[in-house]
Amino acid sequence: MRVLLVEDDALLGAGLERGLEALGMNVAWAREAASAFRLLQSEPFDAVVLDLGLPQEDGMHALRRWRAEGLVLPVLILTARDALSERIAGLDEGADDYVVKPAPLEEIAARLRALVRRGEGRARSFIDLGRLRLDTAGHAVWFDGAPVELSAMEYRLLERLARNPGRVFTKIQLEQALYEAEEAPDSNVLQVLIHHLRRKIDPAIIDTIRGLGYRLGPAAQGAAP
Known part of the structure; x- marks a missing residue:
């Protein structure tokens, strides 16, 4: 599974990259929304893990823009923002799942696999x-x-x-x-x-x-x- 990780925190991003790759995933890591979007346009991915507190462009705004541009990949928001209003907003803006940090790597990987399975089911229909x-x-x-x-x-x-x-x-x-x-x-x-x-x-x-x-x-x- 090819995953795009969008996370600006160097320590957390490196840990997520290593951890997900240890669980069998191929991870590309972008530190802000603009470089993430360039990767989405140039490389094939199965899913996106998106932080919300990004520099230059907030993750919520980036997600809204990506969906408007036609992005159909499953997106899992991984963020420290735990308010109910934030979770609802994230899902309404187009996220397929919303996970609050810190979360076990095994759970993140399992959620990504589930999202990709559902996405493949949709892709086989319409x-x-x-x-x-x-x-x-x-x-x-x-x-x-x-x-x-x-x-x-x-x-x-x-x-x-x-x-x-x-x-x-x-x-x-x-x-x-x-x-x-x-x-x-x-x-x-x-x-x-x-x-x-x-x-x-x-x-x-x-x-x-x-x-x-x-x-x-x-x-x-x-x-x-």
Whole structure:
């Protein structure tokens, strides 16, 4: 399990990193919200452990912003703030669990495993972004409530982007997602698939980020008209 730890306290962060890794987790440690968000955009994670008392940007504000940006990963708040109002606010802002420090490492790890199991269950059913909806079990797609017929490779590309809204993928990363290990990617197929998705769904369904790659576009999110 790949976990992003967001904790500004050096001593506590180092202890959590070592402890969770000793329990079999792969941990990346960020000390403030901005660097954490950069990691979320560039690397795959299964869950986030988030402190609230962060420098520059409070963890609660960061969580609200990340959810607005489309972050769907499970987030466990780990904080010294133990007031009932804080716990309610954290869950209402999008946290999947709220744990008050100090807490046993074994309990934190168990809660993370439970969150990831629940997240995997959701991922196997539907990805609902507002205007765009995917049934990942049946490989079906709807846009503004209307079904969209896609080829297998068109669907595979769209699902990869929809599972990580806001993340920019390079051309190589998307080609690796489209082909099996033994297959050689066609140099032109990615551009053709993107063209097809824009034509079948919406011209703004995929953004081209010049010099970087591609990400799910703004047409996917928001309320259907």
